[in-house]
Amino acid sequence: MFKATFRSFLAHKGRMALSAIAVLLSVAFVSGTLIFTDTITKTFDDLFKSTAADVTVSQKSEQSDSDLAVTGQVKSIPVGTTDQVAKMPGVKAAHAAVSVENITVVDSKNKSVGPDGGAPTIGLNWYESDRSPVKITSGRVPQAAGEAVVDADTADRKKIKIGDSLRVIAAPGTTEVKVVGVATFTTTNPGATLVFLETAAAQKAFLGSTDKISDVELDAAPGVTHEQLKQTVSSQLGAGFEVKTKAEAAKDASDDIGTFINFMKYAMLGFAGVAVLVGIFLIFNTFQMLVAQRTRELGLMRAVGASGKQVKRSVVVEALLLGVVGSTLGLAAGFGLAIGLKALIQSFGMNLKGTSLVFNPATPIAAYSVGIIVTVLAAYIPARRAARISPMAALREASAPVQKPLRRRTVIGIVIAAIGVFGLVAAATASSAKNGGFMLVIGILMTLVSFVVLGPVLARTVIPWLGAGFPKLFGPMGKLSRDNSMRNPRRTGATAAALMIGVALVSGIAVFASSMNSSLSKQIDRSFGADFTVQGNSGGPMGPDIYQTVKGAEGVGTPVRARLLPDVEVTYPDGQTSKDQVNAVDKGFDSVWKLKYTAGDASQVGTPGSIVLDEQAAKDHGVGVGGTVKVTFPGGKSVDAKVVALREHVKGGLQFGFGNIPTLPISTLEEVAPDVQDFLIFANAAPGADKSAVSEKLEATLDPFPQVSVRDQADYKELVQGQIKVLLYMIYGLLGLAIIIAILGVINTLALSVVERTREIGLMRAIGASRRQIRRMIRLESIVIAVFGALVGLVLGLSWGVTAQRLLSEQGLEVLTIPWGTVVTVVIASAVVGLLAALLPALRASRMNVLAAIASE
């Protein structure tokens, strides 16, 4: 039996090959993702392990690194800590280290030399140790103030030579330096730009004072474990210091980069998911057709004594073979994909030279599981059908398989569709996003399943309408191709389903993304009251000199600053507290950023000693305008603030702006946390001044600050929408993948149709149809199937997208935008897909030898 199975597998190589590609694509995405992320993870683990000191002492702070990135605060410890720690038992050596992220370094043309891909620029003090990730390869080490060393990758990329001047812009201010040396990474370069200064200069430039350092790096004496040393140091230093062992430091660093890797991982697995979903249909269809084609053969096997179970097993084994072959190829392709991803990430500045791909045992396990499970699952129904073939089938004339009526399928499909539509309607009208979300998932799943079930029925109802113009447009071939595509509605339905699912997913997300785009635009239109904003390019905070410059710029009225500070506790009169991020603004904020205030005087926002609360929070805690709350800042300082206004509560996470957090005046923050920097500066042209002229002048004035950009309302919109565009590009990538797999499916179906219709095509050729006409017939058939799939998919996807928008309209997704451009493109693209898929089958049909065709059995 196995021999027969194996032979049959080989005999259908061509058809199997297309299915194998579908398996290959799914598996390649899974294994490529795993190999790549494992490689990156291991690379960074190694990097951090090799560069972290045995034990590191730094400032203890409740604020996370991302919090610090918002406030612009810099962690530091007193310089004396080094000597204090050096004397402790178990310490072999202690080095004072200065290390600050997110500084800006520009060349003499005022262009940033930092990485383009969003990786940080790190300022460090130069000191040599075994752990240094770099070594000097040309020039010399920085020995005095005004000297700097840059890493070689950056020097290459930005064409920096020894002797060039750079400006280093950090929180304390700007420092002019000259490059005296270039240092090359001895380990993986994670993509950052490194600038080394002499220690005292680094302290001044990055921390603002020679009394401060970032951390102390300790080497443990022989025989002392890192853990023991940590115990000793932390018990003797007391509060205010954070002591980490090498392992802890490496883990923390890895966790930071892990977020980024996870994002990539999930995006890639999304692709794998689409490939799997669409691939299942292709494989299912292939086996369905193979079984139908081999009805007589399988009947014969039954007649000579094979049991139904054996027949079923033979089909499943065939699927297993396909799964193994496809997975193996997919694994190999996954390697290729990982190499490609490595190259891609390298182009973003991460230097992974010399890193070899990591191949964990989990990778082949996942690859083969996905490949084999998908294939066997997809082949199971056809296998069961094969088992039911009666021995009589061997004796019957080979003819088109009897088509069972679609009545049962229609009824089941309509029931599921009704549940799905109910789910969608319930979701669209849901009162809470949580309940609605559940209904939306039910609705999406059920409508998807029902459309798959109803595929054949839809094919029979939609295609006549779709091809109504065909006889007129394309003559008899148009009519024939339309009729042919309806001949086996089950097959057409299953073939189109692959494209349908891809298009549905993608168009659903596209509606969501465009609605988000226009909703945010609308929100920006509504709230953006300033003429310009000034904001850090990496979203990072801005030092006081920028505010001063904006304020002093010609034609600019009084600017309004906004700052953010996390982990601020508010104690309400009822004794309850809440801990949240707060923002702090200058007076006049209400006019540059228009929000709805439900009580109090909005013009009082930002006046000293005031606070603005969210109306909901105020109601919950029984405090109103005129009431007083106590605000406690990180570090323990606290002030009393008088409520001057209440702001409307906004629901959900899609709101643009600062959310429902309390708003304090900047003056308060300057008292309790003077090192918090500006997050955003709003500016208006002075009354009577020409806006565009002011804008130009402001930009010129801010020239020495390349780390910030001036934006007007339109620029600001572009910035926000740019982030959504990334999402859209991913959607188009997914669509492309779905289309590729769907093409394979259509090719498969058409190729079989052509074989099945050999005699018919031969007859047409005999009575005078030209090769061109035959090709056109096949092409049109293919286009009909593809466009049908795309249209049905669009209907599904659009209804999902609209439902999601309705559901989230309260959460800020207020505008429904259907991307008609995309819709039209999808329909046209699907026709092109049909055209492409038909190329080979059409050629084959037209090349058919007339005599052989009419003479064949």
Add this chain to the structure above:
Amino acid sequence: MTTATAASKDANPRGTGIAARAQQLTKAYGDGETRVVALNAVDVEIARGQFTAIMGPSGSGKSTLMHCLAGLDTVSSGRSWIGDTEITGLKDKELTKLRRDNIGFIFQAFNLLPTLSALENITLPMDIAGRKPDQAWLDNVIDTVGLRDRLGHRPAELSGGQQQRVACARALASRPEIIFGDEPTGNLDSRAGAEVLGFLQRSVRELGQTIVMVTHDPNAASYADRVLFLADGSIVDEMHRPTSDAVLERMKRFDAARTS
């Protein structure tokens, strides 16, 4: 070798001229030692307005002769014409056009496209050509084959005999120079077969059509005006106004020649 040029000697009163002609037509498969000659320098003329049957034992080359005459198959050497057009040497495109406009076909089975109705099948060659059928003639043909009440049916809803009659009507509808039938009644029971043959005979006698039919059935051959006998790739004999018995007798001699 008997040369079958004698159509004029026993001229059919309705026939004028030659509908198809072949000169030294040779068809061979393979090369060298494995070379098999299917047609061996056949000369033949098919008179216009005549019903010609080609007979012969299996492997005699009768189907090959028909395929070559109809331009469905290529020849190894020799020339052949449909009307005044030489078809040997024509490109596929021109051959296709010739088949479409000048030749009708009736095959043994699978004559009709299952997705088309009977009427659509009948007009298919003209649809393919983008021509409008001559309505009066079409009505005439449909009435002759007696299918008026079956025109809207799909082939699956028609009996075998009805299907072949639709095929005949299709072959006639475009008024081709010549119709080739390849065992047109091979799959039919004798009553349905007689119906189709009678109809073919009538279309020759009443409508002036030229028909060439390959058959192995002496009874079918008896409907023809003239029978050509093929053996081993050559025309070995011919018979005018054949009867079923005479043809059977002639065929028996082939069997005898073979067994002896």
